[in-house]
Amino acid sequence: MIAWLDVLIQGVLLGGLYGLFALGLSLMFGVMRLTNVAHGDIVVLAAFAAIAGVSALGGTAGSLWPLLGVSLLLLPLAFGAGYLLQRQVLNGTLGRDPLPSMVVTFGLSIVVQNALLQAFSADPRALDVGELAIHSLPLPGGLALGTLPLITFVISLAATAGLQALFGRTALGRSFRAVSDDREVAELMGLDARKVYALATALAFVLVALAGVLQAMRTTVSPGDGPLLLLFAFEAVIIGGMGSFWGTLVGALLLGVTQQIGFQFDPGWGIWFGHLVFLAVLVVRPQGLFPKTRG
Amino acid sequence: MSEIQVERVTRLSRAAAVVGVLLVGVAITLPAWGESSTMRDFVELACYFVFAMMWNLLAGYGGMVSIGQQAFFGLGGYGMLVLADHAGVNPFVAIVLAALATAALAWPLSRLAFRLQGGYFAIGTWVIAEVLRLSVANVSVVGGGSGTSLTALAGLGKGVRESVTYWMALGCVVATLVGVYLFLRSKQGLALMAIRDNETASESQGIAVGRMKLAVYIVAAGGAALAGGLYFVSTLRISPDAAFSVNWTAFAIFMVVIGGIGRIEGPIVGTLVFFFLNKAFSGYGTWYLMGLGLLAIVVTLFFKQGLWGWIQQRHGWVLFPTQRRLRL
Numbered sequence: 102m103i104a105w106l107d108v109l110i111q112g113v114l115l116g117g118l119y120g121l122f123a124l125g126l127s128l129m130f131g132v133m134r135l136t137n138v139a140h141g142d143i144v145v146l147a148a149f150a151a152i153a154g155v156s157a158l159g160g161t162a163g164s165l166w167p168l169l170g171v172s173l174l175l176l177p178l179a180f181g182a183g184y185l186l187q188r189q190v191l192n193g194t195l196g197r198d199p200l201p202s203m204v205v206t207f208g209l210s211i212v213v214q215n216a217l218l219q220a221f222s223a224d225p226r227a228l229d230v231g232e233l234a235i236h237s238l239p240l241p242g243g244l245a246l247g248t249l250p251l252i253t254f255v256i257s258l259a260a261t262a263g264l265q266a267l268f269g270r271t272a273l274g275r276s277f278r279a280v281s282d283d284r285e286v287a288e289l290m291g292l293d294a295r296k297v298y299a300l301a302t303a304l305a306f307v308l309v310a311l312a313g314v315l316q317a318m319r320t321t322v323s324p325g326d327g328p329l330l331l332l333f334a335f336e337a338v339i340i341g342g343m344g345s346f347w348g349t350l351v352g353a354l355l356l357g358v359t360q361q362i363g364f365q366f367d368p369g370w371g372i373w374f375g376h377l378v379f380l381a382v383l384v385v386r387p388q389g390l391f392p393k394t395r396g
Numbered sequence: 397m398s399e400i401q402v403e404r405v406t407r408l409s410r411a412a413a414v415v416g417v418l419l420v421g422v423a424i425t426l427p428a429w430g431e432s433s434t435m436r437d438f439v440e441l442a443c444y445f446v447f448a449m450m451w452n453l454l455a456g457y458g459g460m461v462s463i464g465q466q467a468f469f470g471l472g473g474y475g476m477l478v479l480a481d482h483a484g485v486n487p488f489v490a491i492v493l494a495a496l497a498t499a500a501l502a503w504p505l506s507r508l509a510f511r512l513q514g515g516y517f518a519i520g521t522w523v524i525a526e527v528l529r530l531s532v533a534n535v536s537v538v539g540g541g542s543g544t545s546l547t548a549l550a551g552l553g554k555g556v557r558e559s560v561t562y563w564m565a566l567g568c569v570v571a572t573l574v575g576v577y578l579f580l581r582s583k584q585g586l587a588l589m590a591i592r593d594n595e596t597a598s599e600s601q602g603i604a605v606g607r608m609k610l611a612v613y614i615v616a617a618g619g620a621a622l623a624g625g626l627y628f629v630s631t632l633r634i635s636p637d638a639a640f641s642v643n644w645t646a647f648a649i650f651m652v653v654i655g656g657i658g659r660i661e662g663p664i665v666g667t668l669v670f671f672f673l674n675k676a677f678s679g680y681g682t683w684y685l686m687g688l689g690l691l692a693i694v695v696t697l698f699f700k701q702g703l704w705g706w707i708q709q710r711h712g713w714v715l716f717p718t719q720r721r722l723r724l
Binding site: 102104130136137138190192193200201202203204205207208209210211212214215216219239325328331332336339367369372373376377379380383384387 | 455459460463507508511512514515516518519520522524526527530531533534564642643646649653657675682683686688689690691692694697700
């Protein structure tokens with residue numbers, strides 16, 4: 102009983118990180134129906150950028166300040182990169198046909214993977230977070246909550262709440278919804294859709310960079326990890342149902358718990374289990390568990 | 397009053413057909429005078445070509461952009477292996493049987509994939525391929541994660557094996573090319589091209605869009621499986637990571653986009669370009685792959701019709717006319 106409670110807790114905490122992966126994908130698809138095939142590779146790119154940044158500062162040496170500094174620098178960089186990528190490249194690929202945007206982001210995925218392979222080799226790497234890696238909060242019944250997974254979970258929760266509030270209550274969120282609903286009418290009302298799209302991708306990249314840093318703190322990353330992370334993010338979005346960030350987060354938590362249960366049976370089964378549950382949701386409830394939009 | 401004529405062939409397409417038949421005639425005799433490395437190269441080229449043709453049919457004509465066609469490539473390979481090694485079927489017959497079985501399996505799988513549209517369809521098909529890869533890796537009869545070797549051909553001499561594999565590859569190429577061409581020129585092909593151009597309008601004209609897409613999905617799956625079976629008969633070794641690798645689809649997308657999507661000449665040109673790039677530059681490893689990725693991006697952004705589309709625009713060349721031209 103206690104053992105399964107532990108699995109549940111670990112799964113929920115893992116799902117928190119998947120939630121961060123998924124929010125960016127959900128945001129980009131929701132605003133402009135763009136499927137970023139390179140999504141997972143951007144997570145890995147951000148992770149390697151953090152690793153390189155910290156090692157350029159001479160490593161963490163038991164202190165988390167260099168990592169914090171690098172992360173604070175990385176987030177605006179990701180914002181700028183996302184903005185420019187959308188404005189200069191991806192905007193030109195949008196349209197009724199999904200093919201151009203998919204080929205371009207697929208190409209980007211291959212470029213990023215191989216650039217990382219060239220620069221960092223295929224060896225897995227991680228951010229050294231010292232004490233934080235093993236620190237945990239004791240719970241009754243001999244259970245323990247890892248401090249780092251808990252922090253990740255709280256960040257994920259805050260990001261979801263923040264995005265939902267941004268979409269529901271701010272002028273920027275209103276313009277995101279407007280271009281998503283009907284680009285032409287939104288443009289007639291004076292919105293510059295190309296700029297709104299660029300802001301959406303910029304925001305998605307900030308979330309992705311955050312997810313990348315946290316992923317490298319939790320475990321190791323290697324240049325070929327991207328596609329698998331993309332699939333996790335995608336599964337979370339579909340399980341949760343489109344159009345709601347809370348739905349995406351719940352989908353991610355379910356995926357995390359399912360994978361954790363699978364890992365209990367056999368270390369090779371966790372990811373497989375996650376995929377199977379995703380396919381089951383697709384069969385039973387293709388609109389996802391908590392859909393807000395139709396079609 | 398002059399009569400209206402429907403023109404379906406051009407002088408160039410007639411010439412292309414004659415040259416094509418001559419080329420095939422010469423190619424049949426290759427085992428008698430060619431090097432065995434040439435035959436091996438051709439078999440590899442044939443697998444790429446058949447797979448790319450099928451991806452082009454699916455995405456370029458059917459409008460279903462998939463990143464999961466490696467699912468069927470792998471099923472074709474493993475199906476062939478199981479039939480040949482465990483059921484005692486002749487491996488060359490097993491290639492065809494495995495392709496038919498895979499096509500049959502594509503029907504239930506389509507029920508899953510068709511729940512998603514557009515970009516999410518693409519990633520959904522990728523998940524299906526991953527599920528198959530992980531599932532096969534858990535089956536110990538076919539060697540689990542590390543794969544196994546094809547033993548059914550062990551009794552055959554190397555020369556005979558290579559020649560028959562080569563003829564089989566040649567047959568697959570010709571069958572794919574002629575089959576797709578004749579299909580696109582038929583009434584059904586016209587319906588498919590109408591769907592590609594405008595789904596809603598074609599539905600309103602009475603075309604059964606859903607059934608047509610399903611048919612294309614199934615045929616493309618069978619074709620991909622044919623390529624897979626052929627590939628692993630020539631390499632004699634299969635593993636889940638090689639058979640269900642996303643690189644197969646990545647390369648197919650590359651070939652089709654470079655050559656020109658939605659036209660039969662596209663995969664032909666694309667496969668040749670890819671094959672020679674591969675021969676010349678694959679030694680550069682990561683730099684080569686980065687170059688391929690960049691090339692795909694640049695072509696998509698600036699030459700949307702691909703190489704052959706560009707040639708067609710400039711010179712009006714059509715080797716495989718699928719359209720009907722009215723002449724007054």
